[in-house]
Structures are given as C-alpha cells and as structure tokens.
Amino acid sequence: MKAIVHTEYGSPEVLHLQEVPKPIPKDNEVLIKIHATTVNRNDCGFRKPEYPFIIRPINGLFKPKRKILGTELAGEIESIGKNVKTLKPGDKVFGLSAWKFGAHAEYISVPEDGSISFMPTNISYNEAAAICDGAYLALNNLRKINFKKIKSILINGASGSIGSSAVQLAKYYGTSITGLCNTKNLELIKSLGADFVIDYTKEDFTKNGQHYDVVFDAVGKSSFFKCKKILNSGGTYFSTELGYLSQNIFLALFTRLFNGKKVLFPIPKDRKEDIVFFKELIEAGKYRAVVDRVYPMNQFVEATKYVETGMKTGSVVISIDHT
Numbered sequence: 398m399k400a401i402v403h404t405e406y407g408s409p410e411v412l413h414l415q416e417v418p419k420p421i422p423k424d425n426e427v428l429i430k431i432h433a434t435t436v437n438r439n440d441c442g443f444r445k446p447e448y449p450f451i452i453r454p455i456n457g458l459f460k461p462k463r464k465i466l467g468t469e470l471a472g473e474i475e476s477i478g479k480n481v482k483t484l485k486p487g488d489k490v491f492g493l494s495a496w497k498f499g500a501h502a503e504y505i506s507v508p509e510d511g512s513i514s515f516m517p518t519n520i521s522y523n524e525a526a527a528i529c530d531g532a533y534l535a536l537n538n539l540r541k542i543n544f545k546k547i548k549s550i551l552i553n554g555a556s557g558s559i560g561s562s563a564v565q566l567a568k569y570y571g572t573s574i575t576g577l578c579n580t581k582n583l584e585l586i587k588s589l590g591a592d593f594v595i596d597y598t599k600e601d602f603t604k605n606g607q608h609y610d611v612v613f614d615a616v617g618k619s620s621f622f623k624c625k626k627i628l629n630s631g632g633t634y635f636s637t638e639l640g641y642l643s644q645n646i647f648l649a650l651f652t653r654l655f656n657g658k659k660v661l662f663p664i665p666k667d668r669k670e671d672i673v674f675f676k677e678l679i680e681a682g683k684y685r686a687v688v689d690r691v692y693p694m695n696q697f698v699e700a701t702k703y704v705e706t707g708m709k710t711g712s713v714v715i716s717i718d719h720t
C-alpha cells in the first residue's frame with residue numbers, strides 16, 4: 398500500500414510517498430481502507446519535533462519510532478479480526494488514531510474498541526476526516542468546565558481546528574461565546590455559534606473592558622498573565638500550548654493551591670464514546686466540519702507546509718483515491 402513515511406526528524410521534505418506492507422488486523426482489530434485523512438498540528442509537532450524534550454523521549458531520541466503519522470481518518474472496513482463483533486466489512490467509519498498515528502496511509506488497523514465509530518450519514522469522507530482531532534482536543538478542555546455555573550467564554554483562535562470545534566461545542570453546552578479571529582473569518586465564526594466576534598487585527602481583546610468566566614486560548618497566542626485581568630473572579634484560563642518555558646503546566650499546578658483564578662491544562666485523552674458523541678451531534682445538525690483545503694496524497698509536502706503557516710481555517714484534508 399502507499400503511505401507517507403519519514404525516517405528522520407525535520408522539515409516537511411523528510412516526508413515521502415512510498416510503498417509499505419499493508420497492515421494485517423489482529424484478532425481484535427479492523428482493517429480500514431482510508432479514503433480521507435488530515436495533516437494537523439499534532440503531525441507537524443511530532444515530525445519536527447516541536448517540543449523535542451517531550452517528543453524525542455516518547456517517539457525516539459534520534460529517529461522517529463512512528464514513521465507513518467496521521468491521527469484522523471474516514472474510510473471503509475475491508476476486513477475484521479476473528480474476535481470483532483460490532484463492525485463488519487463495508488461499514489463506513491471515522492475516528493482517531495491519536496497516539497499510535499498511522500493514518501497517512503491507504504490502510505490502517507485499529508482495535509474494535511478504539512476511537513472509531515460509524516460515520517455520520519450526512520457527510521462526505523473528506524468532512525468526516527476533519528472532525529475528530531480538533532473536536533477531541535477542544536472537548537478535552539471544555540469538559541472541565543461546569544457550564545451550569547458559567548455565563549461567558551472567550552475563545553482565541555476561534556477559526557483554527559481546535560477553536561472552530563470549541564465554538565460549536567460551547568454553543569451546544571450553552572453559554573455566551575466571544576470568538577477571536579482574523580477579519581476574513583468573522584462571518585464563519587458567527588455561523589458556528591459565536592454570539593460576539595473580535596477581529597484581533599483591529600482590537601486588543603484584553604483592553605476593551607469585557608470580562609469572561611473562561612478564556613480558552615485554542616491557538617496558544619496569549620498567556621495567563623495577559624488574560625488574568627479579563628477573567629471574572631474565580632475564572633479559568635486554558636491554553637492548547639505549553640507556553641513560554643512550559644509555564645501553563647506549572648501554573649496549572651500552582652493556581653490549584655489557591656481559591657483565585659485558575660489555569661487548567663488537561664492531558665488529551667481520546668475515547669470511543671466521544672467519537673460517537675460527535676457523530677450524533679453532526680447527524681442532529683449541531684456540529685459541522687470546517688475544511689479549508691483538500692490535497693491529493695502526492696501533494697502531501699505542500700499540504701504540510703500550508704498547515705505550518707499556522708493560518709489554516711479548520712482542517713486540511715488529504716483525499717486518498719486508491720488508484
């Protein structure tokens with residue numbers, strides 16, 4: 398089968414389209430013929446690597462252990478292991494291979510109880526591939542919030558993969574949402590459910606006199622120290638980035654010792670039931686994929702370079718045509 402392989406850390410040019418053996422599903426696994434995957438910031442973070450002191454101990458000090466990246470997938474089950482009960486050949490599925498990766502390929506083997514579910518009936522493979530990474534990372538933070546107790550949330554980077562998911566999920570949970578984005582994305586963010594939008598190219602959100610119960614920096618461009626003054630008493634700050642000198646980890650540990658404003662930095666955890674939840678939201682018309690660009694597999698390096706501009710809107714999809 399064809400896959401995007403890298404055998405060394407480095408720039409997008411270390412990624413090569415090549416032939417590799419097709420995986421054989423174990424007894425508890427299903428073999429999925431992948432029709433669409435994505436290039437996301439996690440893939441790029443592991444390939445560079447972005448935080449070498451974290452990634453190299455996990456993924457190989459000198460050479461990457463995970464040679465095929467890719468966390469998101471949508472496709473069709475081709476075969477199943479002998480113990481698999483709930484899925485069968487021909488089923489359309491979507492989901493995540495969050496820590497094992499391997500979705501930048503024509504096929505992947507995934508455990509039956511892994512983070513996959515039947516695909517929503519009302520979307521395409523390209524849209525289904527673009528759902529899960531941003532949504533599970535957003536949900537990972539939002540599920541720490543008691544939405545019955547808060548009245549407002551500010552989401553920075555509201556047009557990114559995690560941010561556009563956070564806007565839609567916060568809307569579902571029910572609170573007043575202020576989304577921060579570039580001029581070109583203001584209408585998109587409103588259409589996803591933001592009650593108020595701020596154009597960060599024209600206005601400093603920390604200086605307009607507004608206050609929030611939660612600030613969720615989905616793109617890691619602010620800091621707790623910058624946002625503390627716009628948090629209401631007892632408010633919470635989340636960021637998807639570790640921050641300067643990994644400060645958000647230390648602040649999460651330190652601020653929990655006191656009663657005041659807090660930093661939370663939950664470790665991402667993917668779960669099958671969350672993928673099922675996303676499927677139900679999509680079928681109910683309460684959630685949609687935001688797809689920026691679609692590339693074929695042979696333009697993978699170009700797709701990666703675009704993701705690494707840090708300016709994509711939603712997700713960048715790789716469509717796999719199996720010819």
Ligand SMILES: NC(=O)c1ccc[n+]([C@@H]2O[C@H](COP(=O)([O-])OP(=O)(O)OC[C@H]3O[C@@H](n4cnc5c(N)ncnc54)[C@H](OP(=O)(O)O)[C@@H]3O)[C@@H](O)[C@H]2O)c1
Nearest residue numbers: 438554556557558559578579582615616618637707708709
């Ligand atoms: N914690 C984790 O486990 C984890 C996992 C994966 C990724 N991450 C991190 O999470 C962050 C977001 O990931 P993602 O995939 O959602 O990113 P993304 O899709 O690449 O985000 C791109 C968006 O960021 C916005 N943006 C760029 N500069 C901005 C600024 N100065 N202020 C506000 N918005 C700005 C852009 O919006 P406009 O076009 O509207 O300007 C663009 O839409 C990344 O920093 C990534 O490294 C964390």
